[in-house]
Amino acid sequence: MRSQARHLPGWRRSTMDFVGMALSESGGSILLHVQPQEDRGDIDAAALRDWLVRDGYGDCLLHHEALERAAKDARAASAPFSLPVAERCDATVVVHIATDAMSASLDIKPARGGAPATVEDVRHGLMLAGVVAGIDEVAIAQAVVAQACEAVVVARGALAQNGHDAAFEELIPAAPDRAPKLDDSGFIDYREHGDIVMVHTGALLMRRQPATPGVPGFTVRGDTLSAKPGLDEPFAAQLTGAKVSDEDPNLLQASQTGHPVRVHGGVMVEPILRLAEVNMDTGNIHYDGTVQVDGEIGQGMRVQASGDILVGGMVDGGILQAGGNIKVTGGVIAHAMLRAAGTISARFAEAAQLYAGTSIAIGDMALECELQSLNQIVIGASAPQRGRLIGGCATAMMLIQAPLVGSPSGGITKLVLGANPELEARCHDLQQQMEKETAAQESLHKLIAHLTAVGDPKGLLSRAQASLKNAQSAHAKSLLAFKDLEQQMALSRHAVVAVGVAVAGAVDMAFGRVQAHLRSEYRAGSFRLDGEGTVVFADSSGYAVPAV
Incomplete structure (x- = not known):
């Protein structure tokens, strides 16, 4: 114990002792x-x-x-x-844990004549708070050196990193894709491919990257955060002309010479039939693979292929049907009929019928044609100022685009937007299927209620309950598929007619059931439905007026 009096020089009153x-x-x-x-x-x-x-x-x-x-x-x-x-007050150490337990922060109040905070004090505080993982020793040391801090993060958890789905790396980049992808607006991001690509037996086609399990996370309390494993997916089964490598199960290679085509989960190699032209001498062509015709396809001649059809010359009244794409370097004339599950492209078309599963691209002019695409029709791709769509009827779900539409001296040009017969048919079929599924569930409910009430001497109840569970599962899948179709069809509300130069002559335009009969000239701009369901025209500045 200390007991003493002090002389205090400089005291503002006088020098004195603290007597007693x-x-x-x-x-x-x-x-x-x-x-x-x-x-x-x-x-x-x-x-x-x-x-x-x-x-x-x-x-x-x-x-x-x-x-x-x-x-x-x-x-x-x-x-x-x-x-x-x-x-005398020792330094105080306070640890705060975030509500999600993903971080812990430190407050240090400095000592007042007492013991300073030490690294051991902080570690002890963390232990008492239950912080055992993700501790940042450097941050602790810096806080202790400073001897005063507030809300300094000294421990961090880690979020779980979900695994990656299986991925497929294409080793033949030029291979066409039979399933062009839609962007967020519902338009096709379609790449035009050039000449046909060839691969030989043994060529490497695709590498599969297996799904990864993911990396678990943790909280600062040491709780484990589970990671969601990626969705694994093997190579597609029955890939024509391709096989999994004997040395590497994640490598796909060609088993025959032919034309590589990208499909979901793999690459097919289609055999190629190459002809100088198709006429009475060659006869009609029916081929399981890709057909390449260097010259013309004559009047009334038929070419049917499970893959692509590539024509170096004209299609003069021929009939073409492809399971893939159709590409015509020349024109399509004289009541020719082309039908492709994928895309159709040609330099020009006159008095022809073209039906495409995804898109139609005419480089120059389409005159008095019947054009139908499940997504989009683009005219004048190679002639942005003089390309024309005159007469006939063009039907697409999302987009019809042309520099010039209609002609003052021609007949009526009809444009139909928002139409996708394939989706509509699938919706109709799915609705009928769901009605049957609902009726089956009602019957099973009645049977289960009856067996529960009167007894089940033949042991039918468990089987009826299992059947009901399967029926409910199937119906749930049908509902998801129907919602997906509805979402795809809802995109048609954003359908557009894009005009690069002008609209001239008589043009009838329909967006679903809403019609506009144009009999006056419009300059460059676009036509679409507004929020009130009226067809409007917007010029290049964005100014919109009702289309009449």
């Missing part, structure tokens, strides 16, 4: 002891604070109210008394 007063320390508490003293001068709290500082207690937590009271009572003390006027 002493300081002592016990258990970290600093006590002021006062004895009654008649000749004690005036004492104030400031003088007592100076005394504490000079006596080595300046870093302690001073009790200012106690000092004021001590100064007051000391002047008129009639009996001895003691007061705690300061105390």
Whole structure:
């Protein structure tokens, strides 16, 4: 215990001793002891604070109210008394855990004459808070050096990293894709391919990257966050002309020479039939693979292929049907009929019928043709100023695009948007299927209720319940498929007729059931349905008016 009086030079009143007063320390508490003293001068709290500082207690937590009271009572003390006027306080360490337990932060309040915070103190605080994982030793060390901090993150959890789905790396980049992808607006991002690509037996076609399991995460409390494994997918079964490598199960290679075609989950290699031309001498062509005709296809000649059909010359009244794409370097004329599950492209078309599963691209002009595509029709791709769509009827779900539409001297040009007969047919079939599924479920419910009420001597109840569960599962899948079809068909509300130069002559335009009969000239712009279901025309500046 310390008990001493101090001479205080520089005190603002006069030099004096604290007669009958002493300081002592016990258990970290600093006590002021006062004895009654008649000749004690005036004492104030400031003088007592100076005394504490000079006596080595300046870093302690001073009790200012106690000092004021001590100064007051000391002047008129009639009996001895003691007061705690300061105390030694160790540094405090407080750990906060985020509500999601993905981080822990640290507060350090500096010591007041007591022991400073140490790394061990912080670790102990983390342990008491339950923080056992993701601890940042560097952040702890820096906070301890500073001896004061607030909300410093000293532990971090890690989110689970879900696995990646199986991926397929195409090793023949030029191979055409039989399933062009739709963008967010429902338009096809279709790449025009050039000449036919050939591969030989043994050529490497595709590498499969297996799905990954993912990386588990953790919280600062040490709880494990499960990762979702990626969806694994093998190579597609029965890939014509391709096989899995004997040395590497994740490598696909050609088993025959032919034309590589990208399909879901793999690459097929289609055999190629190459002909100089198709006429009476060659006869009609029916081929399981890709057909390449260097010259023309003559009047009434038929070419049917399970793959693509590529024509280097004209199609003069021929009939073409392809399971893939049809590409005609020349024109399509004289009531020729082309039907492709994929795309159709030609330099020009006149008095012809073209039906495409995805898109139709005519480089120059389409005159008096019947064009139908399940997604889009683009005219004038290679002649953006003079390409024309004149007469006939063009039907597409999402887009009809042409520099010039209609002619003052021609007949009516008909444009139909928002139409997708294939989706509509699938919706109709799916609706009928769901009606049957609903009826089957009702019958099973009645049977189960009957067996439950009257008994089940033949043991039919369990089988009926299993059948109901299977029927409900099948119906749920049908509902998901129907919703997907509805979403695809809903995209047709964004259908557009894009005109690069002008609309001239008589043009009848239909967006679903909404029709507009154009009999006046329009410059460059676009036609679409507005929010109220009216066909409007927007010019290049975006100014829109009703189309009449």
